[in-house]
Amino acid sequence: MVLGLPNGTRACLFDLDGVITDTATVHTAAWEETFDALLRRYEVGDGSRRFVPGTGFAGIVDGRPRVDTVRSFLSERGIELPEGTPDGPADLETVHGVSRWQSDLFDARLRTEGAEVCDDTMDYLTAARGRGLLTAVATSSVHCREILRAAGAETLFDAWIDGVVAARRHLRGKPHPDIFLAAARDLGQHPSECAVFEDALAGMDAARSGRFGWVVGVDRARQADALYAHGANQVVTDLTTLIGATGSGLPA
CATH class of the missing domain: 3.40.50.1000 (HAD superfamily/HAD-like)
Known part of the structure; x- marks a missing residue:
């Protein structure tokens, strides 16, 4: 050898x-912010629920394409969104929109945190x-x-x-x-x-x-x-x- x-x-x-x-820290923070926004928007409740990364978080995110992570999270939470298109806007209305939303958050954090x-x-x-x-x-x-x-x-x-x-x-x-x-x-x-x-x-x-x-x-x-x-x-x-x-x- x-x-x-x-x-x-x-x-x-x-x-x-x-x-x-x-x-990992930058990615996790961007995902947490994205998932929090989804939970506030789509889950039943008083709007105060927060996503807390835990053991299952790595299985959803680690090593997978961003859009697949979004699909996995939505499926686990029972949230249904249309697919949208890869070149669509960053928003919380479609799967690809959420993916771009997280990407923009990551970009911003990467520029400031490196x-x-x-x-x-x-x-x-x-x-x-x-x-x-x-x-x-x-x-x-x-x-x-x-x-x-x-x-x-x-x-x-x-x-x-x-x-x-x-x-x-x-x-x-x-x-x-x-x-x-x-x-x-x-x-x-x-x-x-x-x-x-x-x-x-x-x-x-x-x-x-x-x-x-x-x-x-x-x-x-x-x-x-x-x-x-x-x-x-x-x-x-x-x-x-x-x-x-x-x-x-x-x-x-």
């Missing part, structure tokens, strides 16, 4: 949020590229390029599959493997030659169903058992522990 990866690995595919950057880069991933990316491995980012985020540009990490990737590209190519979001498979194709590699780095369970499912050669669970949320159950070959809390890994995959 080199860098904790099996021999024959030629490319590394990285999820964005939770692996390369940490915008995105925190995961230093361990930056170190691993540098080591991987130094070893001649190809690298790609594979995410459903439509903000991917601006986030990485702001973080100074835009030049560390040979291919990009983000929410904008996924929409243009009609790729399904995670837990479907489409985004990862497209990244492998853009790098000219077979999935068996690629390692996937993910922190979300939906991403684990996507990597497993895509039959990728190696799947690294990046455990930012203390859910190692769940990451293994969803298809991880190994789980780490810090990617720098893999930089000196040889043989068994443990640090040399």
Whole structure:
């Protein structure tokens, strides 16, 4: 093994949020504000109910396209809205409108709060590229390029599959493997030659169903058992522990 990866690995595919950057706080705040607005508008009550992110929140949001998150939340709360269109206005009248509403809130918060880069991933990316491995980012985020540009990490990737590209190519979001498979194709590699780095369970499912050669669970949320159950070959809390890994995959 080199860098904790099996021999024959030629490319590394990285999820964005939770692996390369940490915008979870920004995302959560934008979702909370959006869901609160929906609850005040559509649920029976005195208008004072608030959405409180909890254990189920990660399952609704983590790793999924924004519009699928909206659909899941509406379904759980028994709120029915028309689909609308992706290019429609940001409002609380349609599924796509709510998605754009949250996106606008996230944009505003991102401009003021920024995105925190995961230093361990930056170190691993540098080591991987130094070893001649190809690298790609594979995410459903439509903000991917601006986030990485702001973080100074835009030049560390040979291919990009983000929410904008996924929409243009009609790729399904995670837990479907489409985004990862497209990244492998853009790098000219077979999935068996690629390692996937993910922190979300939906991403684990996507990597497993895509039959990728190696799947690294990046455990930012203390859910190692769940990451293994969803298809991880190994789980780490810090990617720098893999930089000196040889043989068994443990640090040399």
